[in-house]
Amino acid sequence: MRNKPIALCGFMGCGKSSVGRALAKILGYKFIDSDSYIEEKYGMTIPEIFEAKGEDYFRDIEHEAIKELSLDTNTVIATGGGVVTFERNTKILKENTFLVMIDVCLPAIQERLKFSHNRPLIEGPDKAEKVKQLYNKRLPIYKRAADYIVDGNTTPKSVANRIIDTIKPEM
Numbered sequence: 001m002r003n004k005p006i007a008l009c010g011f012m013g014c015g016k017s018s019v020g021r022a023l024a025k026i027l028g029y030k031f032i033d034s035d036s037y038i039e040e041k042y043g044m045t046i047p048e049i050f051e052a053k054g055e056d057y058f059r060d061i062e063h064e065a066i067k068e069l070s071l072d073t074n075t076v077i078a079t080g081g082g083v084v085t086f087e088r089n090t091k092i093l094k095e096n097t098f099l100v101m102i103d104v105c106l107p108a109i110q111e112r113l114k115f116s117h118n119r120p121l122i123e124g125p126d127k128a129e130k131v132k133q134l135y136n137k138r139l140p141i142y143k144r145a146a147d148y149i150v151d152g153n154t155t156p157k158s159v160a161n162r163i164i165d166t167i168k169p170e171m
């Protein structure tokens with residue numbers, strides 16, 4: 001059975017990778033994280049790419065990655081937090097995947113990102129404030145883009161099961 005991919009979107013730290021892994025395991029799907037895919041393909045970490053080539057370059061290669069990954073089948077794709085803030089990516093994901101947003105409240109996101117050091121957009125002394133600004137700006141965009149919004153304020157396994165109950169994919 002060739003099922004279209006399930007793509008997970010949402011803010012940094014919302015659990016796209018941990019939920020994605022749990023979901024893929026239950027369904028027997030492949031799991032791919034778009035950031036890891038890019039890091040492997042280009043032999044650089046995301047912060048190194050931002051530092052050496054800039055954000056615009058990163059967004060272009062991220063777009064190429066989304067194009068490639070969305071054509072796969074029986075796959076769970078964890079998208080980077082900025083992916084669906086670009087219409088060109090959302091269009092592709094809506095056409096080729098089932099797009100799920102993982103919705104986690106701001107205080108939990110701030111807590112989870114407190115000790116993150118690999119996310120260039122939120123680096124700096126007042127990380128919590130940066131996260132708040134970006135979160136408030138992006139939340140409506142994620143919600144508008146998604147085919148389905150799942151409450152992510154619980155364990156990865158239960159979020160994964162809720163997604164399965166909604167999509168009812170062939171296993």
Ligand code: S3P
Pocket residue numbers: 010011012013016035046079080081082083118119120121
């Ligand atoms: C970004 C999120 C990151 C990564 C990059 C930019 C963003 O991915 O793609 O640092 O714009 O929100 P995660 O959401 O996996 O942290």
